[in-house]
Amino acid sequence: MRPLRRPLCLFRLAAVAPTLRRGFLIDPDKAWAPQAYVVSPLVSSHSVHPFHEACTPERVHAWREAGLSVAAWTVDDPQRAHELRARGVSYLITNRPGRVREALRGHAPDAVGT
Numbered sequence: 623m624r625p626l627r628r629p630l631c632l633f634r635l636a637a638v639a640p641t642l643r644r645g646f647l648i649d650p651d652k653a654w655a656p657q658a659y660v661v662s663p664l665v666s667s668h669s670v671h672p673f674h675e676a677c678t679p680e681r682v683h684a685w686r687e688a689g690l691s692v693a694a695w696t697v698d699d700p701q702r703a704h705e706l707r708a709r710g711v712s713y714l715i716t717n718r719p720g721r722v723r724e725a726l727r728g729h730a731p732d733a734v735g736t
Contacts, residue, residue: 632665645669645693650676662690669693671715674706682709700725 632644646662648654650673658681662670669691672681677694685692695715697703703714703722716722 629661629665636665636667640667643668645671645691647671647695648673648676663688666690669712671695674702677706677709677711679709682711686710697722 629646632646635642635644644665644667646657646666646669648657648662648671654676658670658672670685671693672695674694674697677692682692691712692710693713693715694706694711697706697714697716698718698721700722703716703726706714707726714722
């Protein structure tokens with residue numbers, strides 16, 4: 623799928639199903655600013671999905687202030703999961719759900735997407 627088609631599909635989906643939750647995956651191999659500050663606000667109604675290394679405290683705060691949940695990917699390290707949870711990341715996308723879930727026991731359940 624060509625790069626412009628992905629956000630365009632979400633934009634068209636918003637037109638036909640405005641109540642459907644939509645989230646935009648930010649590609650770390652493409653320019654950050656246009657994706658995070660132009661495309662995502664236009665097509666995301668529920669969440670933004672950055673690579674975990676892009677989840678700075680300032681960015682997470684800005685997304686949360688905009689009313690978006692933050693779903694960081696790919697978080698396989700338990701220590702990193704704790705750091706992201708402390709920053710306000712809503713969901714963690716991981717290849718090691720059992721390991722990350724166990725490490726976060728005792729924290730709010732929305733910290734790990736299941």
